Amino acid sequence: MSESPSLRGLIARAGAGGRVIATQKHVLALDALAQESSLGPGAERLKDSSVLLAVGDMALAAAALIELDGRVRRLVLAPPGWDSDKLASAARTAQADSIVHDGDAPPLALPLAVRCQLPMRSAPERAPPHRLTEWVLPTSGTSGPPKLVAHDLATLTGAIGEAPLQQWATFYDIRRYGGLQIFLRALSGRGSLFLNGEGESVDAFLDRLAHVGLTHMSGTPSHWRKALMSGHADRIHPGYVRLSGEIADDAILDALAATYPRAHIEHAYASTEAGVAFAVDDRRAGFPAAYLTRESPVELRVVDGALQVRSARRAHRFLGPDAPALVDAEGFVDTGDMVVLRGDRYHFAGRRGGIVNVGGAKVHPEEVEATLNAHPAVRASRVYAKANPVTGALVMADVVLRDPVDPAPGLDRDILAVCRQRLAPHMVPVRLRFVTELAMTDGGKLARNG
Amino acid sequence: MDIRAVILNEMNTVAAENNRRLAPLDNATTLVESGLDSLCFAILIARLEDATGIDPLSSGAVGRYPTTLGELIALYESALV
Numbered sequence: 001m002s003e004s005p006s007l008r009g010l011i012a013r014a015g016a017g018g019r020v021i022a023t024q025k026h027v028l029a030l031d032a033l034a035q036e037s038s039l040g041p042g043a044e045r046l047k048d049s050s051v052l053l054a055v056g057d058m059a060l061a062a063a064a065l066i067e068l069d070g071r072v073r074r075l076v077l078a079p080p081g082w083d084s085d086k087l088a089s090a091a092r093t094a095q096a097d098s099i100v101h102d103g104d105a106p107p108l109a110l111p112l113a114v115r116c117q118l119p120m121r122s123a124p125e126r127a128p129p130h131r132l133t134e135w136v137l138p139t140s141g142t143s144g145p146p147k148l149v150a151h152d153l154a155t156l157t158g159a160i161g162e163a164p165l166q167q168w169a170t171f172y173d174i175r176r177y178g179g180l181q182i183f184l185r186a187l188s189g190r191g192s193l194f195l196n197g198e199g200e201s202v203d204a205f206l207d208r209l210a211h212v213g214l215t216h217m218s219g220t221p222s223h224w225r226k227a228l229m230s231g232h233a234d235r236i237h238p239g240y241v242r243l244s245g246e247i248a249d250d251a252i253l254d255a256l257a258a259t260y261p262r263a264h265i266e267h268a269y270a271s272t273e274a275g276v277a278f279a280v281d282d283r284r285a286g287f288p289a290a291y292l293t294r295e296s297p298v299e300l301r302v303v304d305g306a307l308q309v310r311s312a313r314r315a316h317r318f319l320g321p322d323a324p325a326l327v328d329a330e331g332f333v334d335t336g337d338m339v340v341l342r343g344d345r346y347h348f349a350g351r352r353g354g355i356v357n358v359g360g361a362k363v364h365p366e367e368v369e370a371t372l373n374a375h376p377a378v379r380a381s382r383v384y385a386k387a388n389p390v391t392g393a394l395v396m397a398d399v400v401l402r403d404p405v406d407p408a409p410g411l412d413r414d415i416l417a418v419c420r421q422r423l424a425p426h427m428v429p430v431r432l433r434f435v436t437e438l439a440m441t442d443g444g445k446l447a448r449n450g
Numbered sequence: 451m452d453i454r455a456v457i458l459n460e461m462n463t464v465a466a467e468n469n470r471r472l473a474p475l476d477n478a479t480t481l482v483e484s485g486l487d488s489l490c491f492a493i494l495i496a497r498l499e500d501a502t503g504i505d506p507l508s509s510g511a512v513g514r515y516p517t518t519l520g521e522l523i524a525l526y527e528s529a530l531v
Contacts, residue, residue, distance in 0.1 A: 359488060389507035390492035416467075425468055426489055430496045 005153040006070030006129035008033075010187045019190070021183075023197030024208060026059035026118045030066075030187075037123035038063035039100065042114030043071075044127070050074035052096040054087055054107055055116050058174050058195045062183065064100050064116045069153065070129025076136040076148070077175040080198060081442050084108055089145040093320045094136045136319060137177055139272045140245075140443050149273055149315035149326065156184055158297075158313035159276035163189035169209050169236075171196050171219030171227070176443050177272040178245045182218050191215070206232040218242035220444040221252045225380040226437075229400070233259050242279075244268040246445050247348040247366050250285045251373035257283055273326060274333040275313030285370065286339075286347035301332065306352055307339050308332040338364065354448065356384070358426040359391035365448070368395060368429065371422050375415050377401055377408075382438050382446055383429065397429040404436055451502065453526045457519075460497045464490050477520030484519060504529050 011019075016031040028038075037043055038060060051072050055061050061077075068075055076094045078087055087108045090096070098112035106113040135156060138146040159181070168186040172179025174195065186193035194212055196205040206227060209217075217238040219227070224243060227233045241256055241263045248267035256265055268279040269287070277298050280287045292300045299310040310332045317326050327333050338349040350364035357363075365383035372381040380400040385393040399415070401407055408414075412432045419428045439447040458475065465472045465485060472485040481491065499505040506529035507515075516522040 359492065386496065387508070388492045388496060389505065390488055390495055394492055394496055420467065430493050431500065 004070065004129070004132040005157065006133075007066045007153070007187060008070065008129055010157075010184070011066065014188060014190050020192045021059055021062045021186070021195065022192065023057055023059045023195045024200045024204065025057055025197055028059045028063050028118065028120075032120060033063070033066055034126070035122060036120035037067060037126070038116045038118055038120045039067055039114050040117075040121050040123065043067055043123070045112060046072055046098055046100070046114060047127075048073050048131070049098045049112065050076070050094060050096045052076045052078060052087065052091050052094070052099045052108070052110065053175075054078040054082070054099055055102040056080055056198055057102065057118075058197060060102050060116045060118055061175060062193075063118065063120065065183075066187075068100075069133050069135075070131060071127065072133055073131070074134045074136055077138070077180070079138065079173055079175045079442055082146075086146055090136075090138065090148060093146075093148050134316075137175075137180070137272050137315075140176065140441075140445070148319040150317055150319055151275075151315050153184075155275060155313050155315065156180065157188065158311070159270075160185050160188050165190045166216045166240075167191040167194075167212060167214050168216045168218070169194040169196075169205075169212075169214050169238075170217065171202070171205075171223035172245075172444055173442070177270065178218070178220070178444070181244075181270065181276060182242075185216075202226050202230045203232045206230065206235045210235040214238055216240040216242070218244065220245040221248050222246060222380070222438070222440050222446045223444045224252055224256060225400075226440070228255055228259060229379055229402075229437075238263055241265045242268060244270055245443070247350070247370070248285060249370035249373050251370070251378070253283050253285065269307075269337075271309075271333075271335055271337075273315050274309040274335055275311050275315070277309045277311065277313075284345070286342075286345045289341060289344050289346055291346075299332075302339055302341075302346070303334070305338050305340070305349075307335045307337045307346075309335060340367075356393050356395055358393055358395065361424070361426040363395055363427050365395075368397065368419070368423065368427050371419055372397060372399060372415065372429075375418055377403070377411055378415065380438055380446075382448070384448070386430065391426075394430045395427060396431060396433070398433045398435045398438060400435060400438060404434070407434060451530065453502070453530060454523050456501055457494075457498065457523055457526065460494055460501065461486065464494050464497065468493075475519055477518065477523070479519045480517055481519065481522065482517075498526065502526065502530065 019030040021028040099106045099110045135151045136148050166189040170182040174183040266279045266281040270276040301308050336352045339346040340349045350366035355362045368383040369381045379402045382398045386396040388394045441447050506525050
């Protein structure tokens with residue numbers, strides 16, 4: 001392809017007619033973007049600047065992204081809920097000189113502020129895309145000032161091919177890597193995109209999706225567990241179900257297969273830094289060890305138990321003056337995701353830093369959670385360390401039951417007995433706590449620091 | 451609360467869960483010879499915290515680490531007064 005890719009180019013190639021990006025609040029018609037603007041005359045003033053995109057509703061964000069990509073130097077995607085400290089830190093790191101916001105006043109004072117609004121206003125003249133915009137995304141770490149990585153539309157769409165009509169929906173926010181992938185897939189395809197807007201419950205979202213002819217749906221395993229627990233999962237009938245962003249264990253894959261028996265179910269492995277590495281569609285947790293040696297544009301290797309990825313889909317670099325290198329001398333990104341080989345398959349064992357040390361023996365919380373989640377009475381679980389004067393720490397677990405009303409007496413003992421059969425003694429939770437829900441991060445992942 | 455009974459009961463439970471055989475227990479039995487390994491002992495302390503609301507081994511008030519069952523029981527008895 002000779003010209004640089006742009007969002008408007010993606011839409012034009014697939015055709016904009018009849019397609020929308022919709023939250024529960026706003027409907028953005030893609031064909032209206034030819035004559036109308038969410039940014040008004042301010043759009044032209046943003047040309048070639050470094051823009052911090054800090055709006056609430058995702059339909060607003062989508063409009064601004066489509067209008068600005070190819071026209072500005074940098075687009076910095078701020079997820080919803082960032083406070084002014086995080087916005088200021090990101091603006092500093094990305095040298096943002098302008099902000100796109102949706103309130104009466106911008107949440108951060110930068111030299112130029114432009115308000116984004118829906119419905120759009122007419123904008124007769126629209127200059128075509130003229131440059132490759134750098135896309136700046138926060139990594140999924142939750143504490144401290146945000147770490148930013150730089151992508152562009154070529155790295156971000158590296159895993160996306162031609163698509164027939166697809167009506168997409170996602171539980172993700174499109175300003176995070178997993179959701180952004182779905183946004184770009186939807187734009188590259190011929191269909192619409194339906195988004196779980198701020199303040200909309202999962203029940204209401206699934207009800208809204210019941211009548212839109214949904215074909216493709218994505219979310220993290222935590223999103224999907226929540227959907228299955230809502231009792232409204234049967235309102236939708238996706239032909240394709242995608243999981244990413246967390247470890248997909250056999251329990252969630254089985255539960256989704258039971259709820260959507262005809263669906264193509266795929267769990268993808270990706271990170272903001274490394275890009276989309278691969279997807280697995282045999283409905284089993286983990287991935288075939290053969291992926292390490294097969295012919296692929298994405299190369300994988302395992303070093304000291306950690307998965308490393310070499311790919312043209314990776315980010316270019318971390319932003320900031322003291323930023324670490326994103327790749328090693330050979331061009332591999334160290335993902336920090338630990339894998340364990342069992343037979344001919346690698347299984348994800350959790351994050352390198354997330355290990356609980358029980359008297360010198362290591363426990364990956366995710367491995368224990370996978371065992372708990374495999375119990376027929378368990379829908380979701382969170383495993384964490386409890387301080388102990390003898391071993392330093394022991395493993396504890398919060399468990400959400402499939403049927404939280406009137407758990408059978410002795411159910412906790414029964415679940416723990418299964419753990420004792422399948423796990424080493426130091427990995428067995430010392431106690432289970434039955435809870436009604438587990439906190440999720442803004443990124444849709446199980447919150448581990450609660 | 452009869453803390454001796456609570457401790458002996460939890461020791462039996464933890465031993466059974468972890469397929470360990472307890473030695474005949476009396477006050478002079480040393481904890482290392484009780485039949486519980488250090489992981490079981492860690493679990494015992496956590497369970498006793500659930501049952502009694504206290505963990506005297508973590509409180510910092512332990513003068514001397516208990517080495518016998520009698521000392522362990524005495525530690526909980528004095529902490530619960």
